[in-house]
Amino acid sequence: xxxxxxxxxxxxxxxxxxxxxxIIDKASLxxxxxxxxxxxxxxxxxxxxxxxxxxxxxxxxxESSQQVIKDGLxxxxxxxxxxxxxxxxxxxxxxxxxxxxxKIQNENFDLIFSGLQSNDYGFAQxxxxxxxxxxxxxxxxVMGTEINENKLKIKKxxxxxxxxxxxxxxxxxLSIQSGINQPRxxxxxxxxxxxxxxxxxxxxxxxxxxxxxxxxxxxxSIPQKSKQTQMIEGEVDDIVSQLTDILKNKIKVS
Amino acid sequence: xxQDVEIKENKTLDEFTKLQDLSSLEGLGGSFLVCPLDQYxxxxxxxxxxxxxxxxxxxxxxxxxxxxxxxxQLKKLNKDLSLELFKExxxxxxxxxxxxxxxxxxxxxxxxxxxxxDYLSACECPSFMVTLSAHTGIGILPIxxxxxxxxxxxxxTKFATGEWMGCYALTEPNAGSxxxxxxxxxxxxxxxxxxxxxxxxxxxxxxxxxxxxxxxxKVGDKYTSFIVDKTCEGFVIGAEEKKMGIKGSxxxxxxxxxxxxxxxNMLGKLGQGGAIAFNSLYAxxxxxxxTTAAGAKYTIKCAYDFALERKQFSRxxxxxxxxxxKFAQMVVRTFEAYTVSxxxxxxxDFSISKLDKNSDDYYEKMQKIIEDHAIEASxxxxxxxxxxxxxxxxxxxxxxxxxxxxxYPAAQIYRDERINRIFEGTNEINKLIIGGTFLKxxxxxxxxxxxxxxxxxxxxxxxxxxxxxxxxSSEISVIELSRSLMLDxxxxxxxxxxxxxxxxxxxLEPLADIVVCFSVMQMGFARYNQxxxxxxxxxxxCVVKYSIYRNFNILKERINMLVPYICANSEVGDVxxxxxxxxxxxxxxxxxxxxxxxxxxxxxxxxxxxxx
Ligand SMILES: Cc1cc2nc3c(=O)[nH]c(=O)nc-3n(C[C@H](O)[C@H](O)[C@H](O)COP(=O)(O)OP(=O)(O)OC[C@H]3O[C@@H](n4cnc5c(N)ncnc54)[C@H](O)[C@@H]3O)c2cc1C
Numbered sequence: 011x012x013x014x015x016x017x018x019x020x021x022x023x024x025x026x027x028x029x030x031x032x033i034i035d036k037a038s039l040x041x042x043x044x045x046x047x048x049x050x051x052x053x054x055x056x057x058x059x060x061x062x063x064x065x066x067x068x069x070x071x072x073e074s075s076q077q078v079i080k081d082g083l084x085x086x087x088x089x090x091x092x093x094x095x096x097x098x099x100x101x102x103x104x105x106x107x108x109x110x111x112x113k114i115q116n117e118n119f120d121l122i123f124s125g126l127q128s129n130d131y132g133f134a135q136x137x138x139x140x141x142x143x144x145x146x147x148x149x150x151x152v153m154g155t156e157i158n159e160n161k162l163k164i165k166k167x168x169x170x171x172x173x174x175x176x177x178x179x180x181x182x183x184l185s186i187q188s189g190i191n192q193p194r195x196x197x198x199x200x201x202x203x204x205x206x207x208x209x210x211x212x213x214x215x216x217x218x219x220x221x222x223x224x225x226x227x228x229x230x231s232i233p234q235k236s237k238q239t240q241m242i243e244g245e246v247d248d249i250v251s252q253l254t255d256i257l258k259n260k261i262k263v264s
Numbered sequence: 265x266x267q268d269v270e271i272k273e274n275k276t277l278d279e280f281t282k283l284q285d286l287s288s289l290e291g292l293g294g295s296f297l298v299c300p301l302d303q304y305x306x307x308x309x310x311x312x313x314x315x316x317x318x319x320x321x322x323x324x325x326x327x328x329x330x331x332x333x334x335x336x337q338l339k340k341l342n343k344d345l346s347l348e349l350f351k352e353x354x355x356x357x358x359x360x361x362x363x364x365x366x367x368x369x370x371x372x373x374x375x376x377x378x379x380x381x382d383y384l385s386a387c388e389c390p391s392f393m394v395t396l397s398a399h400t401g402i403g404i405l406p407i408x409x410x411x412x413x414x415x416x417x418x419x420x421t422k423f424a425t426g427e428w429m430g431c432y433a434l435t436e437p438n439a440g441s442x443x444x445x446x447x448x449x450x451x452x453x454x455x456x457x458x459x460x461x462x463x464x465x466x467x468x469x470x471x472x473x474x475x476x477x478x479x480x481x482k483v484g485d486k487y488t489s490f491i492v493d494k495t496c497e498g499f500v501i502g503a504e505e506k507k508m509g510i511k512g513s514x515x516x517x518x519x520x521x522x523x524x525x526x527x528x529n530m531l532g533k534l535g536q537g538g539a540i541a542f543n544s545l546y547a548x549x550x551x552x553x554x555t556t557a558a559g560a561k562y563t564i565k566c567a568y569d570f571a572l573e574r575k576q577f578s579r580x581x582x583x584x585x586x587x588x589x590k591f592a593q594m595v596v597r598t599f600e601a602y603t604v605s606x607x608x609x610x611x612x613d614f615s616i617s618k619l620d621k622n623s624d625d626y627y628e629k630m631q632k633i634i635e636d637h638a639i640e641a642s643x644x645x646x647x648x649x650x651x652x653x654x655x656x657x658x659x660x661x662x663x664x665x666x667x668x669x670x671x672y673p674a675a676q677i678y679r680d681e682r683i684n685r686i687f688e689g690t691n692e693i694n695k696l697i698i699g700g701t702f703l704k705x706x707x708x709x710x711x712x713x714x715x716x717x718x719x720x721x722x723x724x725x726x727x728x729x730x731x732x733x734x735x736x737s738s739e740i741s742v743i744e745l746s747r748s749l750m751l752d753x754x755x756x757x758x759x760x761x762x763x764x765x766x767x768x769x770x771x772l773e774p775l776a777d778i779v780v781c782f783s784v785m786q787m788g789f790a791r792y793n794q795x796x797x798x799x800x801x802x803x804x805x806c807v808v809k810y811s812i813y814r815n816f817n818i819l820k821e822r823i824n825m826l827v828p829y830i831c832a833n834s835e836v837g838d839v840x841x842x843x844x845x846x847x848x849x850x851x852x853x854x855x856x857x858x859x860x861x862x863x864x865x866x867x868x869x870x871x872x873x874x875x876x
Contacts, residue, residue, distance in 0.1 A: 080314075080318060081318070081321075084318060084322070195322050195325050195326045195330075195356055196318065196321075196322040196325075196356075197322070197355070197356045197357045198319060198322070198356065198357030198358065198360075198361070198370055198372070198380075199357050199370065201315060201318045201319060201322065202315065202370070204315075204318070205315075
């Protein structure tokens with residue numbers, strides 16, 4: 011079983027954010043592995059251990075993304091692909107999917123795993139688009155996997171606490187729901203093995219793709235955290251009817 | 265000062281340098297005492313390799329995500345949970361860092377061992393750190409260094425995984441600081457198969473959880489070390505002690521009641537017990553320096569988080585300057601503790617890296633290197649434990665009444681911290697080691713201390729190769745003058761007491777304090793000076809300046825105390841005049857309050873200790 015895990019480096023949640031000219035100051039960010047991706051990696055490693063498989067990490071990002079690769083290799087992935095690109099934040103999910111697909115299309119992965127979403131932009135689209143581009147089966151919000159002689163059974167999260175088991179044909183691309191396993195810690199031995207594991211590095215410009223995000227970013231701003239208070243004024247009956255209206259129709263108390 | 269004179273001074277130093285080649289002292293214990301600042305480097309947090317950074321991050325991950333959430337359950341003794349976490353630490357490799365690969369360990373450098381305990385300390389659970397450190401330090405090292413092939417195979421493989429826990433039992437009711445006064449005896453039985461041990465060991469960390477105990481007993485008059493399995497007949501574990509702090513760690517008395525220990529469990533040779541006992545403790549000391557530095561760091565965070573939320577007089581108490589003063593000093597102490605501890609591991613590693621790992625006497629030489637760094641190890645232990653103690657005390661104060669209430673974290677930090685100035689050699693014993701080693705290195709000429717004394721008498725403040733407009737040029741002079749003063753004091757003490765100095769504690773304690781302060785200044789400066797320009801260096805500037813300021817003050821105070829005690833009455837005035845003259849000539853008058861203001865401002869920006 012050959013598994014590819016898509017992983018990304020993102021700013022940690024406690025990073026100081028400073029924005030000027032609609033650009034986030036990257037120098038001040040504390041960069042870490044996107045947390046949802048670590049569940050995808052863990053799921054891949056569990057399958058690898060059961061099926062004697064091989065896990066490849068693939069990341070698209072600047073030189074600093076080496077950290078993601080090293081973390082993943084230290085936890086037990088076998089090798090990695092690093093597509094170097096300095097400004098992924100201006101790219102659309104489609105562009106990113108095209109770049110990655112171009113690089114991995116001949117690797118014949120049986121499974122491609124991605125995290126639920128990236129904690130920075132949160133598009134949650136990559137796995138789906140890649141399955142389309144590569145003509146793989148797809149499932150999102152995957153809560154569990156079972157692999158038996160090349161048959162893949164997955165448990166999917168539906169609405170309202172419902173789950174669904176379904177069978178997928180291989181090859182497949184799955185986005186893994188966070189929290190479905192307990193990601194392991196890197197062992198010291200694992201960390202020491204990193205230097206002997208192959209990393210295939212390529213600059214994304216060498217892939218010869220012409221890209222077009224299809225949208226432009228007008229403004230980036232930090233969300234307002236302030237609470238809003240609405241004063242209701244008038245006679246008591248008035249206030250009551252306004253209040254019930256708000257509770258019923260705006261807040262939708264049921 | 266005319267140009268001519270300056271050139272002449274430089275030349276004198278050049279000649280001297282050629283004579284001594286002081287830079288070749290790198291990696292020698294105590295080299296900081298004699299290496300002028302322009303020939304001295306230290307290892308520090310900024311020098312971690314990529315791999316070491318990853319070790320740090322996995323240790324921190326485990327600490328924060330696995331241990332910290334269950335911290336509350338380790339506030340009192342919880343054997344099952346402690347052993348479970350201990351085993352997991354073993355699975356990740358944290359217990360096998362000093363153990364050779366063929367016995368399941370990784371045999372990494374001392375800095376890596378330090379890094380792992382540093383970042384594991386992010387669990388903010390001193391009890392667990394004590395459990396773990398007693399195992400990886402004094403529990404394991406005696407067998408790594410002195411064990412034979414069979415012993416290593418049998419014990420180290422299980423120590424590395426955490427399947428077995430180790431402990432080290434040296435202290436006895438009548439043998440604490442005077443460790444070799446132990447009364448436990450051992451004799452060979454008639455069949456020649458077993459040693460029969462009788463006696464007791466008190467306050468033994470991990471004692472009731474460990475499968476194996478390294479202990480010491482007199483065979484006739486020969487102080488000898490043994491590996492005792494818990495299963496040995498006559499091995500009795502006493503009740504758990506009720507302690508002031510680290511209540512989640514096991515501390516018991518172990519009794520040997522005609523305890524039958526197989527002859528093959530003698531560790532090292534008959535009569536080698538003293539060396540084994542002491543050498544194992546050196547390594548524990550600089551690691552304690554690291555865990556206490558880490559404790560000092562988390563104490564800042566804990567106090568800051570509280571202070572930020574606490575409002576009095578309609579504002580956060582962080583806005584009061586008297587609290588800013590405390591916070592600034594907490595940062596400086598933490599910086600100092602980290603600096604001296606990693607300087608120590610780095611210097612040890614530098615020397616070990618030059619050894620041939622395959623040679624038969626590899627471990628013997630490694631130990632010699634660690635022993636050679638006794639002075640640094642004791643400094644790291646003192647600076648770390650005192651920094652944490654003072655931070656914990658300030659922490660309680662910042663919490664106010666809540667600092668006294670168990671529901672808040674400050675009280676526990678305060679209680680847990682206290683042991684660090686007592687075990688691994690009390691701080692008093694460590695001061696004896698510092699003073700004694702300084703004296704010994706001078707007398708045996710292990711370092712060119714006497715040459716330096718001679719040289720400094722000629723030229724109290726030799727010109728160094730730094731450019732005149734170095735941003736810390738006045739600090740450079742302060743440190744070099746301090747070195748001259750320190751050497752001068754040693755010189756006077758040797759003239760007055762000779763070898764007996766080691767028994768003159770009224771004089772030895774201030775001398776040790778001077779060495780400690782001096783080391784903090786020298787190592788702090790070197791750490792700062794070797795950094796590339798940038799934000800990190802800028803942030804460290806005020807910290808290192810204030811650290812030098814405060815240590816220089818303590819050093820001066822100790823000299824004021826020493827001179828009247830050791831000089832003849834008729835001499836005291838002149839000696840003090842000439843010392844004060846030299847100090848005044850420096851025109852060193854930093855704005856200490858401004859420095860502390862900036863340090864605190866930076867701390868408030870980051871919300872936590874910000875120098876690594
Ligand atoms: C929680 C805990 C865990 C411990 N774990 C272990 C362990 O795992 N293994 C182990 O073997 N021991 C352990 N100990 C024992 C510890 O190492 C000793 O308590 C310590 O070395 C001090 O010895 P003591 O208690 O006999 O004090 P003493 O030696 O009686 O000292 C009392 C005071 O006298 C001072 N003093 C003593 N001699 C001198 C001197 N020559 N000059 C100046 N001052 C002096 C000391 O500094 C101290 O202030 C532990 C202790 C505690 C409390």
